[in-house]
Amino acid sequence: MQFFKLVARNALRHKLRTGLTVLGLVIAVLSFGLLQTVVGAWYAGANAAAPDRLVTRNAISLVFPMPLHYREKIRAVPGVKRVGAANWFGGIYQDPKKFFPQFAVDAAQYFDMYPEYRFAGDEKRAFLRDRRGAVVGRKLADTYGFRVGDTLPLRGTIFPGDWSFTVRAIYDGAEARTDTSQMFFHWDYLNETMKRRVPRRADQVGVFVVQIADPARSAEISQAVDAQFRNSSAETLTETEKAFQLGFVAMTEAIVVGIRVVSFVVVFIILAVMANTMAMTSRERLAEYATLKALGFAPGYVAALVFGESLAIAAAGGLLGVACTFPVAAWFSTQTGTLFPVLEVSPTTVALQLACAIAVGVAAAVLPGRRAARVRIVEGLRALG
């Protein structure tokens, strides 16, 4: 008990110094947690991918479409349960800064393949009945105040002209990691409009989402799908939904790596600050450590006092930092709108934050603890006089 009493009272001896060190730790742990959460958001799509979903796209690039008639050929491949066409719409709502993902989808098929999108009451049926209807996710609806029945105007970029939709349904996610920042509307509506406006671009599909009966056969089925279109004008590349999403992450990998590096640099900076604090503390208390050793306390006890104090400060900073991460991440999520569809502080991030705080506490005490343990009693006592 005396040991813990000494540790606690030593830690609170210089309240301002300890307070500032804890504050620094809180900021570092919070920053680390936020940056890790942002990195996690980058992978949200891949993490939310289902193993029974494949994505077929033009083998050259996503930019190039595929003919609509591929849909039936893909559906005919053994092991395929459902196929749905989807196109990235890329329209502008009011202002280009108000970005959110919009997809034209084979509605009837599509939502059966995504059971994680949950609809209330008859809303889904209402959407399916209205060819100009749209579905928006809960986060998107909350961000821009969309309600069922509202008109949602978009200015086309990839598909030119003004487009108008009626919000018929708002979906929720089955899990916290489900992306609810998207908008969906009928692919048929897009195609019919394009037939009128730019006929040569009609019957063209961006990607086919393919649901398979047995996820273990995904590689085999992917090859079978692609084999159908080999040597055609639009060869395909089929991959799992997760691989497809990770392809997007890979395009921005440098940014992800940068954020990761910065998050660890923040931890390293606080380590230097904390080590300096502990070194100062240890130097000031050499006479006390020498006295304890003179009284018969072992060098290990003296080192443990330094480690205990460092860990106590680090743990306080770590716990407060973790506690602050949740509200700050929630605030950050509202401020960034739909930029990060899923900004969730994961248990892994919390564990990493605490591990970093403890590692900082231990590392900062290594040299001061060693010095305190090794101080010669005679020299330590002289440090006082």
Added chain:
Amino acid sequence: MTRALIEARNIFKSYRRGGQAVPVLHDLSFDVQRGDFLGLMGPSGSGKSTLLNLLAGIDKPDAGAILVDGVDITQLSESELADWRAGAVGFVFQFYNLMPVLTAFENVELPLTLTPLSRRARREHVAAALRLVGLADRMEHYPSELSGGQQQRVAIARALVTDPKLIVADEPTGDLDRQSAAEVLALLDQLNVQFGKTIVMVTHDRRAAERAHAIKYLDKGELSEGEDLHERSLY
């Protein structure tokens, strides 16, 4: 005849300064009998504190043997020495060396945490020690709330609470006013006379030295017996 509590034999000690060995103690041999109150005097830099440190086991000689109660402490490892100090020696320092974050009670209790005594037994020992030094009513005070003399009395209580045979005191009155110094010396005297503690005290203070039963002078690394306090240069 009873064996002396301290038997120092052919002690050599030097320090390295600027790459050169500076001899401090040169072939010292002496005994301190059980129940003695020995005053160590001498000019500054004569090696008084060095000798005291060697007797207390917080420093080691370059050569020679120091037997305390039959144990040659020069042959003990660091951890054995720590254990030995915890049970055999009580320390009184010039600047008290109390833990500022612990109360008087907790400071006195500190050495007892190294013993197998129960919490209740520890409390009784601490209370008795603080009563003995006249600070029973200041148990919950922190060192910063006590005067210099009171802090030194707490330090004396800490030194005697484990009931060691030997108490070493390095300039115990060096930082105190005359009144407080007299109280501290009276306490040391009481420990020696009433409780039979063997005390070795380094001091510059002639009044303090007068309390000792025997005086040894240390000068240029050599020890001599002292009779006339007033004929010696102490600075």
